[in-house]
Amino acid sequence: xxxxxxxxxxxxxxxxxxVARVEAEGxxxxxxxxxxxxxxxxxxxGATVWLEESPNPNRKTKFDLIAVEKGERLINMDxxxxxxxxxxxxxxxxxxxxxxxxxxxxxxxxxxxDFYWKSSKSRGFVEVKGVxxxxxxxxxxxxxxxxxxxxxxxxxxxxHEAGYxxxxxxxxxxxxxxxxxxxxxxxxxxxxxxxxxxxxGVEVLAMDCTVTPQTLTMGKPVPIKL
Numbered sequence: 001x002x003x004x005x006x007x008x009x010x011x012x013x014x015x016x017x018x019v020a021r022v023e024a025e026g027x028x029x030x031x032x033x034x035x036x037x038x039x040x041x042x043x044x045x046g047a048t049v050w051l052e053e054s055p056n057p058n059r060k061t062k063f064d065l066i067a068v069e070k071g072e073r074l075i076n077m078d079x080x081x082x083x084x085x086x087x088x089x090x091x092x093x094x095x096x097x098x099x100x101x102x103x104x105x106x107x108x109x110x111x112x113x114d115f116y117w118k119s120s121k122s123r124g125f126v127e128v129k130g131v132x133x134x135x136x137x138x139x140x141x142x143x144x145x146x147x148x149x150x151x152x153x154x155x156x157x158x159x160h161e162a163g164y165x166x167x168x169x170x171x172x173x174x175x176x177x178x179x180x181x182x183x184x185x186x187x188x189x190x191x192x193x194x195x196x197x198x199x200x201g202v203e204v205l206a207m208d209c210t211v212t213p214q215t216l217t218m219g220k221p222v223p224i225k226l
Contacts (some may be wrong), residue, residue: 001084003066006213011068020035020065022049031063033160038144039132042068042077050213060197067213074211075132075174081216082130083114089218090115096122108164111155116154124165124222127152131172131206133183138170139222140183142190153193157200167203168194172222173211178224180206180213195226 009024009031017036020043024031040115043049047070049061058071066078083104089095090102098120106116106125116120129167133143142149156166175185182191198204 001016001080001088001216003052003214004055005065007063008050008213009049009051009052009063009065011049011120012045019061020049020090022051024051024062025062025067026206030061031065032059032061033065033077034081035077035132036187037079037132039068039077040178041135042070042075042132069210070134072212073174074213075134075211076211076216077173078216079130080127081173085216086126086128086169086171087115088115089188089207094218095126098206108159109155111152113152113155113159122165124167125156125159126167126169127156129168129170131170131180132174134174134177137178139174139177139180140168140179140186142183142187145187146190149187152191153185153190153197153202156162156202157197160201165203166197167205168197169205171218172206172208173216174209175208175221177208177221179225179226191226198226 009022012021018031050067052066059220067076096119101118103116114128115126131139131141133140160166182194184191206224208219209218
């Protein structure tokens with residue numbers, strides 16, 4: 001995926017989960033944060049962040065905060081980006097061979113999954129999760145308890161039992177990582193649900209990304225430790 005006009009800034013503070021105060025081009029700005037997660041280990045005072053300028057002149061905030069530098073690592077933290085890059089990757093034929101349909105936001109049971117797909121050989125549902133939490137090259141999900149995430153995994157199991165293929169894809173919004181694991185310390189129930197889903201036949205994928213200030217591109221599979 002490609003962003004529009006980009007500029008660097010220095011992170012100052014985050015008054016609430018929707019906005020941040022930054023310094024860019026010699027002035028202090030208030031920008032929209034495109035991730036409502038905690039991101040405490042990313043948004044630290046003085047960190048270099050990257051902003052996208054909105055073309056909409058009627059917006060309250062002119063810029064969106066989309067990426068942050070953590071040491072030498074550039075991490076995309078746009079919560080909408082994982083679905084977009086997964087969609088581009090799947091449409092290119094690298095998710096399922098012979099893909100004939102990839103429909104976003106499709107309801108099954110009491111959940112709405114990110115995508116429903118059909119191919120010449122299969123049909124199924126996939127849920128996409130963006131991953132921004134990293135420590136010593138190990139990436140984990142979630143960074144905060146997610147009852148919704150647990151529910152999605154349970155519904156994927158039900159869909160698989162009903163004859164659909166089912167998958168969860170963790171889109172790691174950075175590159176050069178060692179492995180992916182569920183964040184049992186923060187939300188043990190999610191880790192339990194993920195292991196149970198994998199044992200029941202739900203496919204678990206973890207893919208890294210190539211990140212630049214202007215782009216996010218799906219990369220290669222990352223080892224998974226459940």
